[in-house]
Amino acid sequence: xxxxxxxxxxxxxxxxxxxxxxxxxxxxxxxxxxxxxxxxxxxxxxxxxxxxxxxxxxxxxxxxxxxxxxxxxxxxxxxxxxxxxxxxxxxxxxxxxxxxxxx
Numbered sequence: 164x165x166x167x168x169x170x171x172x173x174x175x176x177x178x179x180x181x182x183x184x185x186x187x188x189x190x191x192x193x194x195x196x197x198x199x200x201x202x203x204x205x206x207x208x209x210x211x212x213x214x215x216x217x218x219x220x221x222x223x224x225x226x227x228x229x230x231x232x233x234x235x236x237x238x239x240x241x242x243x244x245x246x247x248x249x250x251x252x253x254x255x256x257x258x259x260x261x262x263x264x265x266x
Contacts (some may be wrong), residue, residue, distance in 0.1 A: 165203045172196040186256045188221040189237075212239030225253045 176197050179228040183190045206220040212235075213222070222237035235243060243249040250259045 165205045168194075168202045168204065170201070171199055172202050173198060184256055185221070185224055186254060187224055189224045190221045210237050212237060212241070223253070224256065225251060226255075227251045 173191040174196070174220050176195075179194045179202070180197055181192045183192075192204055193207070194204045196202045208220050210222045223241060225237060225240040227235040227240035227243040227246075229248060234249070240251060247259050
């Protein structure tokens with residue numbers, strides 16, 4: 164799926180990435196921006212470990228670590244939830260709120 168900007172891009176050619184890190188699911192969008200053109204904004208809809216025909220732009224916000232190193236992400240990381248050789252992080256967004264922003 165793509166959305167076209169209504170405003171021409173007037174800076175240097177670049178790639179723009181946007182990450183939506185959610186508590187349970189996350190998404191990524193991107194655009195190739197060229198001077199004088201209307202950028203198309205696209206969502207990533209194919210992720211490793213996802214069923215072939217899914218086309219869902221969101222993936223689980225899960226990371227599987229082995230020996231302190233991130234090994235698998237999203238749907239692939241789900242396979243390691245019960246594996247004792249892996250530590251699986253989920254719901255970690257709830258811990259990203261800095262103390263300075265609390266009421």
